[in-house]
Amino acid sequence: MNISIKLGDLNSGESFFQIKNKQARKKISITLMLSIAASLSFFLPTIVVSNELSESEAIFNWVEKDYFQYFSPAGKESFHASDYFVRYYNESDTYIGTKDGQLYVYGAVFDGLLPLGSISQWLPLATESTSIGKENTIDLIGILKTENIPNDMQIVGNYAYLTFDSGSKALLVVDISTPASPTIIGSVSSIVSGNAFGGGTSSSGFDSIQVEGDVAYVTAGNTLYTIDISTPSLPTIKDKRFSGNTFNYDSRVLRSGKYVYVPDGRDGVKIIDISIPEAPILVNTLVNTVNEFDASAIFIKDSYAYIVNPYGELQIADISSPEFASIIGSADLGAALSPGRLPTISVKGNYAYVTNEVSLNTFDISSPSSPIYVNTNFGLGTFVDINIAGNYAYVASNSTGIQVLNISDPNSPKVVIPNALSARYTSSIEIVNNYAYAMSKKGLDIYRLNTLTMEPANVGFINTPGNAVDIAVSGNYAYVADGREGLQIIDITTPSNPIIKNTVNTLGIATVVKVIGNYAYVVNDASDLHIINISQPESPIIVAELGSLSNSERSSSIDITVADNYVYLVNSNEMIIIDVGIITAPVVVRTLSDSDYIKVSIVENYAYAIDYSESILDIIDISIPGSAEVVGRLKMEREHILSRASEIFVKENYAYITASLPMSKEENAGYGMAVIDIRSASHPIFFKYIRGVGGLLPAVNMDVENIHIDGDYAYTAGGFRGIGILDISTPESPLNVGTVAITENLGGSDRENAHDVTIQGEYAYVASGRGVRVVALP
Secondary structure (H helix, E strand, O other): OOOOOOOOOOOOOOOOOOOOOHHHOOOOOHHHHHHHHHHHHOOOOOOOOOOHHHHHHHHHHHHHHHOOOOOOOOOOOEEEEOOEEEEEEOOOOEEEEEEOOEEEEEEHHHOEEEEEEEHHHHHHHHHOOOOOOOOOOEEEEEEEEOOOOOOEEEEEOOEEEEEOOOOOEEEEEEEOOOOOOOEEEEEEEOOOOOOOOOOOOOOOOOOOEEEEOOEEEEEEOOEEEEEEOOOOOOOEEOOOOEEOOOOOOOOOOEEEOOEEEEEOEOOOEEEEEOOOOOOOEEEEEEOOOOOOOOEOEEEEEOOEEEEEEOOOEEEEEEOOOHHHOEEEEEEEOHHHOOOOOOOEEEEEOOEEEEEOOOEEEEEEOOOOOOOEEEEEEEOOOOEEEEEEEOOEEEEEEOOOEEEEEEOOOOOOOEEEEOOOOOOOOOOEEEEEOOEEEEEOOOEEEEEEEOOOOEOOOEEEEEEEEEEEOEEEEEOOEEEEEOEOOOEEEEEOOOOOOOEEEEEEOOOOOEEEEEEEOOEEEEEEOOOOEEEEEOOOOOOOEEEEEEOOOOOOOOOOOOEEEEEOOEEEEEOOOOEEEEEOOOOOOOEEEEEEOOOOEEEEEEEOOEEEEEEOOOOEEEEEEOOOHHHOEEEEEEEOOOOOOEEEEEEEEEEOOEEEEEEEEEOOOOOOOOOEEEEEEOOOOOOOEEEEEEEOOHHHOOOOOOOOOEEEEEOOEEEEEOEOOOEEEEEOOOOOOOEEEEEEOOOOOOOHHHOOOEOEEEEEOOEEEEEOEEEEEEEEOO
């Protein structure tokens, strides 16, 4: 297919793949991409979508924003080439295009051309990418290339165990303690028929693996091996093994207690006692007495084994006494599975989730003796494995990589990630903490799960009379700055039933509250400070008031921090330092008017304050508060780091500053966070910029109003998009954990905004404007 077009940025006479800025681009011909796409489209269903060009643009814009690591720089123009609509990104050397209602990407990172399914399947994520639950991403961070395609995998602690049925190695032990750099540390060579360990085996490698403690159990043809992995770098096959004509090639071993369960096709499920690892004993075989069961996959939970076959049948066995285990219930999957397609299964709560090559099928197993088929969800590729974590099902596909479904409502699973853009072929998947470990054609791929948005987990709410904008929690009470209604004191002894116990009139509009010991410090929009004795929360007493602190106009951008008997107050104009050593007689000891400060964070002898209008970070020496002076400054807007800084927190050697309008050197517009190296107080240095995608901030397009630090996590309050959760256990590399919605109905007059959040125990307490929302943390 010969294609030529004319574009304004092409030199005269050049075809479109001869790009003007040749030094910045590789000469990759999009003609090849389109030719391949044209041949592939013959096999793909054609879906006609109205307004296809505008919908394509919407998808392109969304992809370059949320997947900027694969499509950069953003803002490239789209163009027509024959029947295709295409956008090219020279820095990442990647393409995205549509034709006949189908979406494609192309580039080395995708192993060439990667069909992504229909426009209609992607459009909802593109058009609603700023809604709760739509900012989900999976980032490929680590790759381990292996000699052959892995056959099975298990993740235990800091190690991944991979089996291979061909090649020089039958087992690899991989150190994954640093997910971005997986490293092979141990191996077992492939078994050759007739050698010391190979007698009678029909395979040169291993099929399935199950790790328990210091022992790995692997199947290989007709043999079950036990391997000593007490020293992961020196895995050793034990002297004895269970062998005989018992296992099919596709057997997948699963251990529960002192028993191993191996689905063995038409021979049912073998139950083997491994209490003596060197001398396993076959104690039972589960066989369907009515039909040839052809057991293909098994999942064990509590006292039940859930078994599926490729012929449309789910069976449940009571294994409370493995030697006498028996099948007690079954369900006909009907057309949900097609004969000959090997299924996989996972169980959560009262539901079993069964995949085959084309669908995810849900079954109600609340009554094990009478399982019931619920529904079928068809995916975009061929499903070959499933793993469940929390409210999400991670499905491996050998055609489109990893797909993620929200199964919080088992009756209506919803696709939240149609497929990971960086994934192509995935044959098995395991989820551990915030990482997905996937077997691919190349070996082991490790993904970071950035933005798995949590479903609302509201446990309590109380409507306050004013506008709840700030909150502090101490013991069994929450203290709320409630606008014109002053300070509300709320009993949260029962989180599901918060009760207002008292109100303190603070005059003006109460904007900020902090609680230290027996005192609440409340500031209103006129920067007046009120100190309230809350030793008896139901009978609070104002013990001091300090007014006329600022000559500026009233401000809603006020923040205070209390440290070592001093209050540090910022109000969009200055920083006011107040000595509260004598609680009933507070006195101003210093005022700094160097910048229009809006937020301040105190760590030891330094105050870290940010200016909103000019995006300045000032580091202030407060070792002598009355003589506080700016010792370090970073002009972030001038340095093109960010503009309109909105919030700051400090941990160890880094300051984290959120922005409502970043100006990152990556030139990707959007919301996010700058990480500043503050090891030298006099010379703060820009370290890196983190895009505000998904769970890092509650949403992409909004300001963060407040941040609360609790241990290794930072919780951001971000308006109607809820709470963002950031793992800061490694300060230089913060990780997205997710977001928590504070309401299910985000529209109309019922909409709530997370203005402030504080954490106590397993609950987040949110000042939501309308009142206080208590949310159970995931």
